[in-house]
Amino acid sequence: MLNGLWLGFFVVAAVSAFARWLIGGDAGVFSAMVESLFTMARLSVDVMILLFGTLTLWLGFLRIAEKAGLVDILARWLTPLFRRLMPEVPAGHPALGLITLNFTANGLGLDNAATPIGIKAMRALQELNPKPDTASNAQILFLVLNASSLTLLPVSIFMYRLQQGAADPTLVFLPILIATSASTLAGFLSVAAVQRLKLWDPVVLAWIAGIGLALGALMATLAGLSAAALAALSSLLGSLVLFGLILLFLLYGAMRRVPVYESFVEGAREGFEVAKNLLPYLVAMLCAVGVLRASGALDALLSGIRALVETAGWDSRFVDALPTALVKPFSGSAARAMLIELMKTSGVDSFPALVAATVQGSTETTFYVLAVYFGAVGIQRARHAVGCALLADAAGVLASIGVCYWFFG
Numbered sequence: 001m002l003n004g005l006w007l008g009f010f011v012v013a014a015v016s017a018f019a020r021w022l023i024g025g026d027a028g029v030f031s032a033m034v035e036s037l038f039t040m041a042r043l044s045v046d047v048m049i050l051l052f053g054t055l056t057l058w059l060g061f062l063r064i065a066e067k068a069g070l071v072d073i074l075a076r077w078l079t080p081l082f083r084r085l086m087p088e089v090p091a092g093h094p095a096l097g098l099i100t101l102n103f104t105a106n107g108l109g110l111d112n113a114a115t116p117i118g119i120k121a122m123r124a125l126q127e128l129n130p131k132p133d134t135a136s137n138a139q140i141l142f143l144v145l146n147a148s149s150l151t152l153l154p155v156s157i158f159m160y161r162l163q164q165g166a167a168d169p170t171l172v173f174l175p176i177l178i179a180t181s182a183s184t185l186a187g188f189l190s191v192a193a194v195q196r197l198k199l200w201d202p203v204v205l206a207w208i209a210g211i212g213l214a215l216g217a218l219m220a221t222l223a224g225l226s227a228a229a230l231a232a233l234s235s236l237l238g239s240l241v242l243f244g245l246i247l248l249f250l251l252y253g254a255m256r257r258v259p260v261y262e263s264f265v266e267g268a269r270e271g272f273e274v275a276k277n278l279l280p281y282l283v284a285m286l287c288a289v290g291v292l293r294a295s296g297a298l299d300a301l302l303s304g305i306r307a308l309v310e311t312a313g314w315d316s317r318f319v320d321a322l323p324t325a326l327v328k329p330f331s332g333s334a335a336r337a338m339l340i341e342l343m344k345t346s347g348v349d350s351f352p353a354l355v356a357a358t359v360q361g362s363t364e365t366t367f368y369v370l371a372v373y374f375g376a377v378g379i380q381r382a383r384h385a386v387g388c389a390l391l392a393d394a395a396g397v398l399a400s401i402g403v404c405y406w407f408f409g
Contacts, residue, residue, distance in 0.1 A: 063267025281375025
């Protein structure tokens with residue numbers, strides 16, 4: 001799957017570039033594509049520098065948590081649910097605890113912590129994988145849920161809006177919460193359908209109902225807070241949880257007589273080894289994405305969508321937000337740049353900017369996640385992971401558009 005996808009990016013880029021040259025007379029497109037290759041290669045190294053630091057830091061703390069038994073406690077707690085969703089994972093396996101920590105970090109918008117924990121979880125699942133070059137069902141379910149981007153506190157979106165002068169930076173909080181829930185639900189149901197998971201099991205139903213009630217209660221509670229209070233709570237809760245996890249790992253480890261410093265160094269060394277093996281996968285995926293963008297293929301797609309929407313007689317305001325949606329699966333930094341540019345040109349509280357902010361907060365950089373998580377364990381055959389993850393992204397985008405018309409239309 002990844003082989004065909006990667007090749008497809010270059011083929012589509014080539015077709016688009018030749019069309020721009022032969023029909024539009026734009027011969028500069030080829031130099032732009034070549035320049036993009038080198039730019040993306042440099043960006044891959046920049047990303048790797050960040051990953052070296054975060055992986056080294058968090059895998060160090062995770063080794064303390066593992067030796068103290070915290071990960072095993074989480075794994076035992078989740079065993080009843082994951083026995084149904086991931087039947088090939090033994091009861092109490094450490095991967096289950098790591099998956100829980102990853103989802104917690106993602107939900108609170110703690111990306112720097114979520115990625116190293118997620119890679120550690122993927123490596124733990126790889127130990128159970130009978131075909132090391134092919135993604136297992138458990139790995140696919142984990143990756144799709146991870147890539148569906150269930151974010152309860154989208155602090156970064158609030159910051160972007162504040163920087164651009166929004167009177168109420170948290171205006172998009174509830175739309176993002178609704179859209180990201182739709183994205184996660186779509187990703188989960190698509191994987192469940194392909195893998196034929198038994199969702200009618202009483203344990204699974206109880207968990208789904210419990211999570212749904214908890215999200216509803218959270219939405220109702222936070223909706224009653226003022227913008228200033230919500231922004232302050234988002235920032236404070238994220239920082240408290242992050243530092244609280246570190247403190248819990250250290251103090252519980254010390255209480256269990258774990259040599260915390262030596263354990264941290266041992267885990268950090270593992271993080272360094274994991275990070276250096278990721279560079280080829282990142283270069284391959286980011287360069288393909290860069291060529292696709294430079295060829296004009298995404299711009300052509302956007303123009304076609306606008307023409308179809310206007311032909312159908314529908315409101316086309318949301319189309320200006322689609323560049324963010326189209327590039328988000330490929331590049332988080334590009335989507336962020338497009339969001340900020342749209343805020344500046346159209347106004348931070350314009351309808352397209354609100355849609356783009358909601359999309360940015362409820363979708364994920366799917367191909368980056370694929371490259372990093374599967375690259376960390378050497379998986380080359382993604383099976384249905386790409387299709388299910390992109391379906392989750394599509395659900396997040398459609399939900400973002402619909403909920404913004406509901407709230408702001």
